[in-house]
Amino acid sequence: MAEQFKDSASALASTFVPSKGEQWLSAQRKQGSAAFSGAAMPSRRIEQFKYNNFNDLLKQNISLAGASDQALVAELTAEIPGLNAHRFVFVDGVFQPELSSATDADVSATAFSTADDAQQAVISDLLGKLVPEGDRPFVALADSLLDDGVLLEVAAGADLQKPVQLLSVRTTTGVATPRLLVKIGDGARASVIEQYQCADGVQAFDSAVSELDLGANAELHHYRIALGNDSYTHIGTSVAHQGRDSRYRAYVINTGGAINRLDHVVDVRGSGSNSQMFGAYLARAKQQVDIHLCVEHAVPNCDSQETYRGMAAESGKAVFNGRIQIHKDAQKTDAQLSCRNLLLSNKAELNAKPELEIYADDVKCAHGATVGQLDPESIFYMRTRGLSEEKARALLSYGFINEVLLAMPLEPLADFLRTPMDAFFANQDNS
Amino acid sequence: MSEHTDLIEAELASEYEAGFVTDIESESLPPGLDEDTVRAISARKKEPQWLLDWRLEAFAAWKTMEEPEWAHVDYQKVDFQALSYYSAPKSQADGPKSLDEVDPELIRTYEKLGIPLHEQKMLAGVVAVDVVFDSVSIHTTFKDTLAKAGVIFSSISEAVQDHPEIIKKYLGSVVPARDNFYACLNSAVFSDGSFVFIPKGVTCPMELSTYFRINAMNTGQFERTLIIAEEGASVSYLEGCTAPMRDENQLHAAVVELVALDDAKIKYSTVQNWYPGDAEGKGGVYNFVTKRGICKGDNSHISWTQVETGSAVTWKYPSVILRGDNSVGEFYSVALTRGRQQADTGTKMIHLGKNTKSTIIAKGISAANSENVYRGLVRIAPTAEGARNYTQCDSLLIGDTCGAHTFPYIENKHNSSVIEHEATTSKVSDEQLFLCQQRGIDTEKAVSMIVNGFCKDVFKELPMEFAVEAGKLLEISLEGSVG
Numbered sequence: 001m002a003e004q005f006k007d008s009a010s011a012l013a014s015t016f017v018p019s020k021g022e023q024w025l026s027a028q029r030k031q032g033s034a035a036f037s038g039a040a041m042p043s044r045r046i047e048q049f050k051y052n053n054f055n056d057l058l059k060q061n062i063s064l065a066g067a068s069d070q071a072l073v074a075e076l077t078a079e080i081p082g083l084n085a086h087r088f089v090f091v092d093g094v095f096q097p098e099l100s101s102a103t104d105a106d107v108s109a110t111a112f113s114t115a116d117d118a119q120q121a122v123i124s125d126l127l128g129k130l131v132p133e134g135d136r137p138f139v140a141l142a143d144s145l146l147d148d149g150v151l152l153e154v155a156a157g158a159d160l161q162k163p164v165q166l167l168s169v170r171t172t173t174g175v176a177t178p179r180l181l182v183k184i185g186d187g188a189r190a191s192v193i194e195q196y197q198c199a200d201g202v203q204a205f206d207s208a209v210s211e212l213d214l215g216a217n218a219e220l221h222h223y224r225i226a227l228g229n230d231s232y233t234h235i236g237t238s239v240a241h242q243g244r245d246s247r248y249r250a251y252v253i254n255t256g257g258a259i260n261r262l263d264h265v266v267d268v269r270g271s272g273s274n275s276q277m278f279g280a281y282l283a284r285a286k287q288q289v290d291i292h293l294c295v296e297h298a299v300p301n302c303d304s305q306e307t308y309r310g311m312a313a314e315s316g317k318a319v320f321n322g323r324i325q326i327h328k329d330a331q332k333t334d335a336q337l338s339c340r341n342l343l344l345s346n347k348a349e350l351n352a353k354p355e356l357e358i359y360a361d362d363v364k365c366a367h368g369a370t371v372g373q374l375d376p377e378s379i380f381y382m383r384t385r386g387l388s389e390e391k392a393r394a395l396l397s398y399g400f401i402n403e404v405l406l407a408m409p410l411e412p413l414a415d416f417l418r419t420p421m422d423a424f425f426a427n428q429d430n431s
Numbered sequence: 432m433s434e435h436t437d438l439i440e441a442e443l444a445s446e447y448e449a450g451f452v453t454d455i456e457s458e459s460l461p462p463g464l465d466e467d468t469v470r471a472i473s474a475r476k477k478e479p480q481w482l483l484d485w486r487l488e489a490f491a492a493w494k495t496m497e498e499p500e501w502a503h504v505d506y507q508k509v510d511f512q513a514l515s516y517y518s519a520p521k522s523q524a525d526g527p528k529s530l531d532e533v534d535p536e537l538i539r540t541y542e543k544l545g546i547p548l549h550e551q552k553m554l555a556g557v558v559a560v561d562v563v564f565d566s567v568s569i570h571t572t573f574k575d576t577l578a579k580a581g582v583i584f585s586s587i588s589e590a591v592q593d594h595p596e597i598i599k600k601y602l603g604s605v606v607p608a609r610d611n612f613y614a615c616l617n618s619a620v621f622s623d624g625s626f627v628f629i630p631k632g633v634t635c636p637m638e639l640s641t642y643f644r645i646n647a648m649n650t651g652q653f654e655r656t657l658i659i660a661e662e663g664a665s666v667s668y669l670e671g672c673t674a675p676m677r678d679e680n681q682l683h684a685a686v687v688e689l690v691a692l693d694d695a696k697i698k699y700s701t702v703q704n705w706y707p708g709d710a711e712g713k714g715g716v717y718n719f720v721t722k723r724g725i726c727k728g729d730n731s732h733i734s735w736t737q738v739e740t741g742s743a744v745t746w747k748y749p750s751v752i753l754r755g756d757n758s759v760g761e762f763y764s765v766a767l768t769r770g771r772q773q774a775d776t777g778t779k780m781i782h783l784g785k786n787t788k789s790t791i792i793a794k795g796i797s798a799a800n801s802e803n804v805y806r807g808l809v810r811i812a813p814t815a816e817g818a819r820n821y822t823q824c825d826s827l828l829i830g831d832t833c834g835a836h837t838f839p840y841i842e843n844k845h846n847s848s849v850i851e852h853e854a855t856t857s858k859v860s861d862e863q864l865f866l867c868q869q870r871g872i873d874t875e876k877a878v879s880m881i882v883n884g885f886c887k888d889v890f891k892e893l894p895m896e897f898a899v900e901a902g903k904l905l906e907i908s909l910e911g912s913v914g
Binding site for chain 2 (some may be wrong): 051344347348354355357360362363366367373
């Protein structure tokens with residue numbers, strides 16, 4: 001079964017012509033093809049895919065995304081009220097300069113297809129370099145079908161007042177490989193929103209890769225949002241590479257999706273750094289959501305805090321795998337992971353695996369994980385105040401996830417996310 | 432901290448006391464493994480045909496299996512053809528009828544280890560001991576007292592002869608022959624082990640204990656233990672093990688099966704002190720063990736307590752299948768690794784019945800160049816209404832060249848269950864040491880107190896004699912606790 005997927009993807013890669021026709025990245029594609037054909041396809045026997053069910057995807061003959069539906073593009077790229085962001089838009093995996101805007105001298109976006117020699121050098125230096133080694137079939141697939149991505153650069157020392165929104169929308173079926181490179185210069189501060197969405201009912205498949213490089217003393221607020229629906233398969237890999245004394249804040253939201261998976265790597269390579277990750281993952285109907293977080297503490301004197309909230313309702317399946325690795329030299333590391341989950345239905349499934357791998361002694365590491373259900377006493381309390389059982393449950397569920405939304409400094413974005421959250425909590429059939 | 436670390440390391444570097452070799456004539460099968468080896472072992476034990484068939488079936492399955500790679504351990508793979516699968520002291524070839532017939536050299540071995548075989552010397556007669564030397568059971572004490580209570584406690588080879596119907600019913604019922612690579616190998620070539628049967632309503636009048644020792648060179652030890660507690664029965668069982676210091680790696684691949692019927696209670700404690708190899712990682716025992724219990728009946732209770740200080744490589748997950756409603760599973764563990772020891776150990780709690788409860792307390796201490804892993808699984812099946820789990824695993828690191836890892840798996844398929852998991856990793860904290868020193872407690876004592884406190888939750892679960900032995904084993908001990 002997996003052969004069908006693999007063969008069709010390999011065939012696609014062998015005849016692949018990028019949409020803008022540029023050739024200078026063909027070496028990267030070749031390398032990706034080779035890695036993909038050598039990679040084992042996801043199965044329950046492979047640890048990193050143990051809890052995923054890829055059967056629906058793997059029996060597909062995959063094809064490239066076709067012509068975009070312009071009406072859907074307009075709908076999906078509507079601006080978030082009050083956000084006032086620099087916008088860079090991908091439609092069905094291809095960067096759209098005409099939908100993009102930057103009015104700040106400190107931030108520049110370059111499409112791979114229009115990069116000049118100097119920019120090509122920057123892109124080549126970064127592309128694929130931050131992704132840690134290991135079996136990553138979907139990164140290999142994205143490499144083999146590498147299309148027109150974008151390089152976003154924030155100048156050293158800049159303090160961006162407006163957030164930068166990188167929006168990727170899907171309007172047609174087929175595979176897309178949106179690719180982002182983000183380079184935050186030394187001492188710069190920026191908020192970057194990486195957002196993936198798909199029109200309802202469109203059987204789209206994303207293999208998205210983003211690489212973010214934080215210079216020394218840089219600060220990045222990274223909002224990584226994938227709003228799924230029952231037909232959308234989104235498999236993303238995000239790698240943040242932290243320089244000395246840098247500060248990285250990630251806000252990860254994965255809701256719904258036929259499969260909505262994020263492999264999130266935070267690679268702490270500069271000492272004195274701080275990393276804070278907040279995340280929420282929600283599944284209902286027959287959706288699968290999955291967050292694989294890996295924090296690599298490679299240098300001393302860093303700290304990280306990870307706060308995750310998961311929820312599985314109806315027949316949904318939620319997976320959290322949070323791995324903190326403390327390398328030999330990473331003395332004085334302080335890492336704390338908390339992962340709390342609600343299992344709302346008897347048909348739903350929740351799998352959590354917080355891992356610690358520690359090779360240094362002078363460290364403080366802890367993780368806590370819980371799986372439970374809504375407190376019956378709280379529900380009762382609300383019912384005595386006149387709320388219906390359903391309302392009470394929705395409200396409590398919302399409160400559970402809200403911790404992550406409240407942590408977001410960008411309030412307009414948090415408000416925008418409350419709509420899909422409300423829809424998620426409403427009318428659940430957890431019988 | 433370096434001063435403290437030095438002290439601790441000095442303590443940790445102490446010699447392996449059980450490392451002597453007993454010079455005794457033994458009779459072994461030549462090295463090598465094929466169907467004939469399996470037949471030879473079975474023939475020597477005069478086993479019935481059905482058991483031989485069972486072994487051969489397991490052996491056929493084993494040949495198609497691959498050695499597991501997923502554990503966080505790195506070792507020179509075992510050459511299964513270079514091992515001898517059966518070794519017995521020669522003078523015991525016909526089996527001792529009483530202790531007087533046991534080779535005095537053997538008795539001295541056990542006395543050196545602090546396990547007196549003479550019943551009258553036993554601590555107020557509260558512990559019955561089965562002693563396994565290489566591949567055979569040497570002697571079981573207090574058989575008569577136990578028989579009066581209706582308890583069967585013997586070596587498994589004797590039980591095959593005396594109680595074939597029970598063995599046939601339960602052997603492989605908890606750990607099927609094909610369960611995993613090493614359990615399958617064990618099923619094919621297991622030599623001896625203990626068998627315990629507690630009939631309905633009986634509380635075993637004394638603690639039962641088995642002491643294992645690998646003596647012969649290039650021998651694998653494959654023992655098999657089977658404990659059955661019928662309705663309302665209860666038993667506490669202790670297990671200890673040592674091996675001589677040898678430069679080659681010795682293989683120990685045991686299988687332990689526990690069956691608890693309605694309202695039964697089994698408490699299984701292990702103090703494992705196989706030879707861990709020298710500081711450079713030369714030699715030592717590979718401890719690849721499958722231990723599993725099933726709470727088959729309602730309100731049954733299985734509790735595993737383990738103190739793991741030995742073995743070069745450990746791969747061991749004592750598990751409980753909670754099938755009966757309201758059944759309880761417990762796992763308490765202290766694992767200490769030093770030198771170049773590697774331990775990948777933990778537990779599995781499989782909740783199937785309603786209102787089942789499990790508790791996991793795991794404490795890992797790693798020192799020198801060792802690797803210590805907790806790997807655990809808590810699975811709540813869709814049938815396990817109202818299941819409850821609490822897990823706590825803490826690691827203590829001593830020195831900057833060791834590793835401590837935690838890989839817990841939580842799989843929940845029932846929405847009325849509650850699962851909590853906590854893990855921490857730290858070193859012996861400077862603040863705690865400082866506080867103790869401020870109050871006039873010297874560093875050595877302070878470290879000892881802190882480590883003792885760290886392991887307390889587990890040690891209090893051990894029967895008294897074993898708690899003392901465990902304390903000695905941890906060797907950081909100053910006052911007989913653990914440390």
